[in-house]
Amino acid sequence: MENRNQTPEREQWGSKIGFILAASGSAVGLGNLWKFPYMAGKNGGGAFVLVYFIILFLVGFTLMLGEIVLGRHTQLNAIGAYRKIRKNWAWVGGLGVLAGFLILSFYSVVGGWVINYIIKSVTGGLYSSDPKVLGNIFNDLVSSTMTPIFYHAIFMVLTFIIVLGGIGGGIEKASKIMMPALFIMIVIIAIRSMTLPGGVEGIKYLLVPDFSKINMDVILNALGQVFFSLSLGMGCMITYGSYLNKDTNIPQSAAIIPLVDTGIALLAGLAVLPAVFAFGFEPEAGPGLIFVTLPAVFSQMPLGGLFAFMFFLLVLFAALTSSISMLEVCVAYVVDEWKWNRKFTTILISLAIFIMGVPASLSMGPWSHITILPGKGFFDTYDYITSNILLPLGGLLLCIFIGWIWGIDQAVKEATNNGTLKFSLAPMWGVLIKYVGPIAILIVFIRSFI
Ligand code: TRP
Numbered sequence: 009m010e011n012r013n014q015t016p017e018r019e020q021w022g023s024k025i026g027f028i029l030a031a032s033g034s035a036v037g038l039g040n041l042w043k044f045p046y047m048a049g050k051n052g053g054g055a056f057v058l059v060y061f062i063i064l065f066l067v068g069f070t071l072m073l074g075e076i077v078l079g080r081h082t083q084l085n086a087i088g089a090y091r092k093i094r095k096n097w098a099w100v101g102g103l104g105v106l107a108g109f110l111i112l113s114f115y116s117v118v119g120g121w122v123i124n125y126i127i128k129s130v131t132g133g134l135y136s137s138d139p140k141v142l143g144n145i146f147n148d149l150v151s152s153t154m155t156p157i158f159y160h161a162i163f164m165v166l167t168f169i170i171v172l173g174g175i176g177g178g179i180e181k182a183s184k185i186m187m188p189a190l191f192i193m194i195v196i197i198a199i200r201s202m203t204l205p206g207g208v209e210g211i212k213y214l215l216v217p218d219f220s221k222i223n224m225d226v227i228l229n230a231l232g233q234v235f236f237s238l239s240l241g242m243g244c245m246i247t248y249g250s251y252l253n254k255d256t257n258i259p260q261s262a263a264i265i266p267l268v269d270t271g272i273a274l275l276a277g278l279a280v281l282p283a284v285f286a287f288g289f290e291p292e293a294g295p296g297l298i299f300v301t302l303p304a305v306f307s308q309m310p311l312g313g314l315f316a317f318m319f320f321l322l323v324l325f326a327a328l329t330s331s332i333s334m335l336e337v338c339v340a341y342v343v344d345e346w347k348w349n350r351k352f353t354t355i356l357i358s359l360a361i362f363i364m365g366v367p368a369s370l371s372m373g374p375w376s377h378i379t380i381l382p383g384k385g386f387f388d389t390y391d392y393i394t395s396n397i398l399l400p401l402g403g404l405l406l407c408i409f410i411g412w413i414w415g416i417d418q419a420v421k422e423a424t425n426n427g428t429l430k431f432s433l434a435p436m437w438g439v440l441i442k443y444v445g446p447i448a449i450l451i452v453f454i455r456s457f458i
Contacts (some may be wrong), residue, residue, distance in 0.1 A: 016446070018083055020253050028261050029187055031076075031239075031248050032268045032274060036187065037330025039237040040273040041194075041323050045280035049291035051229050052221030053213040053281070057274075058265035059222060059230040064238075064270060066448055067231070070440040071240045071403050073423065074410045080258065081250025081422040085340040086243025089250070091374035093414050100405045101414050104242035105341050107398040108334040109357075111242070113364035114390040116167070116336070118295070120159030120326045120369070122320055124149055125299060134303040139289050142300040150296070151373030160365050167331040170356040171339060172351060186325040192320050193271065197315075200288070201305050210282030214274075225273050228456040231449070232395035238269055240332060241399030241406070247337050258423050258429045279305070293385075335361070351408040396456075404449040411442035 021027040082089040087101030128134050129143070136142055137286045150156055201207055235241040252258070276298070283301040284291050293300065302319065306312035306378030335358065342353045371378065380389040410419050416438040424431045431437075 013350055017111070018251065022296070023097045024256055025262075027248070027252055027256065029184055030333075031245065031261065031265050033187055033253055033326075033329030034236065034239045034244055034248060034333035034388035035265055035269040035330070036190070036326055038122075038154070038323070038327045040215070040269060041276045041326060042118060042295070043275045043276075044233065044237065044273040046294055046297035047233050047279050048214060049281065049284065049297055050294060051226045052218060053223035053291065054215055054217035055219065055409075056226055057214060057277070058217040059227055060233060061270075062315040063231050063234045063332060063448070064266060066440065067403065067445050068234045068238050068240065068266050069263065069443050070437060071406060072238060072245060072266055072421070073259060074406055074419070074441055075240060075243070075264055076243035076252070076258050077419050077422045078406075078410065078414070079246035080252045080254070081418075082246075083250050085250065085344045086246045086337060087341050088344050089246050090409065097409060097413065100402065100409065101246075101341075102244050103398060104244075104246075104402050105338055107242040107394050108244065108337045109239070109361060110364070110390050110398070111236075112167075112331055112334040112338075113361045114368040114387050115327070115331055116163045116361065116442060117156060117160045117369045117372075117387070119163035119167075119324065119331060119391040120156055120161075121299065122151060122228070122324045122327060123162055124155065125443075126221060126317060126320040126324060128308075129303075129320055132313065134306060134316055135313065137287060137304040137307040139287055139304070142303050142430045143293075145303075146296045146299045150369075151376070153370065153374050156369045156372070157366055160369055161362055163327075164333070164358050164362045164365075166217075166328055166335055166423060167335050168354050170328060170332045171335045172353050175372065183347060186329065188324065189228045190322040190326050191275075193315075194272065194275045194279060194321055196317060197302070197305060198199055198275050200309050202300060204282060204286035204308065207282030209285035211278065213285065214277045214281045224452075224456045228396055228452055229346050231452050235320050235399035235403060236395045237329070241402035242337065244333050244337050244401070247340050248333065250340075252338070255425060257425075257429055259429070323453050379382075389419065398405050398428070400449050402455065404446055404453075407445040407449070411438070411446070 021030065043376060048356045078089050082092045084092055084311065087098050090101045091098035133145065202211055221457045239245060280298055280301050281291065283305045287301065287304045289301050303316060305318040309315055335354070338357050339350065339354050342348050342357070343350050366385040368390055371387045376385060379383055380386060381392060420431070420438070421427065
């Protein structure tokens with residue numbers, strides 16, 4: 009481990025399940041637990057979920073497989089992978105590294121809120137089921153100046169400490185324990201939330217689509233959410249795939265990861281939205297939704313305080329297994345391409361991300377009057393530019409790259425380990441990545457910007 013820079017062999021995952029857990033660890037994070045419920049709440053509930061599913065099947069699975077295959081084939085970081093196959097495509101990988109950098113800078117701010125909520129749950133500061141009280145607790149936190157920046161700093165420090173631990177040691181070990189624990193907790197919370205008086209309304213809101221609510225905004229938001237939640241479009245899965253050994257069954261992994269990810273997002277929705285209706289919160293409340301509704305659920309559970317503590321702790325772990333993947337993409341690039349020292353690079357990039365995140369944090373309070381895009385402050389602008397533009401654009405270019413530049417035959421050869429694995433959906437995958445994916449993304453893009 010210590011001789012990382014001297015050893016010629018590239019590090020690899022310790023086991024097959026290690027890769028699936030780590031890649032699911034990257035996918036499952038604040039995107040599922042924090043963003044999915046509030047995006048569903050904001051974009052019409054069932055209508056959003058339906059569109060999300062369609063995009064997941066058409067684009068999500070396709071790109072997941074594409075990224076992992078490209079990563080393992082080249083054994084390189086996002087930029088190096090493109091460059092190895094076609095020199096003048098390296099900038100596409102660069103776009104991804106930029107996206108990761110930007111996402112992490114606001115992601116870490118939310119991670120900071122989570123750390124603060126862990127502490128609040130211990131000190132008893134969350135014990136209420138009154139929407140007003142819980143709303144004020146959240147607003148007081150995010151709108152103050154120093155406190156959220158302080159916790160944002162702690163989150164970044166935790167992230168770089170794990171990344172410094174390396175692939176097998178840090179990332180893989182952490183995922184193995186935390187992912188299953190998170191799953192069990194969220195199932196319990198969802199059951200409690202759904203059985204609250206009036207909770208059924210929330211289940212209906214989430215699962216029964218109201219077709220009149222589907223419009224271009226909802227579709228673009230769902231597209232962005234699929235990319236964000238699956239960690240696609242920025243080379244994250246290229247980088248993780250590059251640590252895979254040559255006999256892993258990639259098509260199988262590429263199917264399992266989106267299923268796990270979507271399962272957890274739906275469970276988070278089922279934990280949050282029934283409570284929204286049971287306690288009279290607003291489904292459209294936005295980024296504060298899980299922070300105000302779940303404490304109300306905990307207040308209705310035996311040992312609720314303990315539960316709150318354990319839950320926010322696991323949310324933090326899930327956020328960390330995602331944030332490390334974003335930092336890893338940036339670090340892997342600089343270490344592979346510029347041959348910088350890994351430790352130094354990790355610290356420097358973490359510091360830069362922290363600084364980028366400060367305006368995002370301030371835009372929730374003291375800087376809320378500053379707008380960058382129309383009606384959007386720093387936080388919302390980072391989110392919009394990455395989820396709704398950079399990631400889908402990265403995905404579009406990846407489809408074109410694999411389908412038309414590298415070639416389906418090559419990609420399928422890699423996916424099937426030189427034809428030794430059965431992958432009966434290969435012809436369909438070819439069509440999806442060559443035609444359906446790019447056209448679908450392009451249509452959503454064009455329609456929503458004109
Ligand atoms: N998917 C993670 C989540 O849901 C966030 C994330 C990690 C991500 N790596 C990414 C998003 C790469 C986009 C691209 O929280």
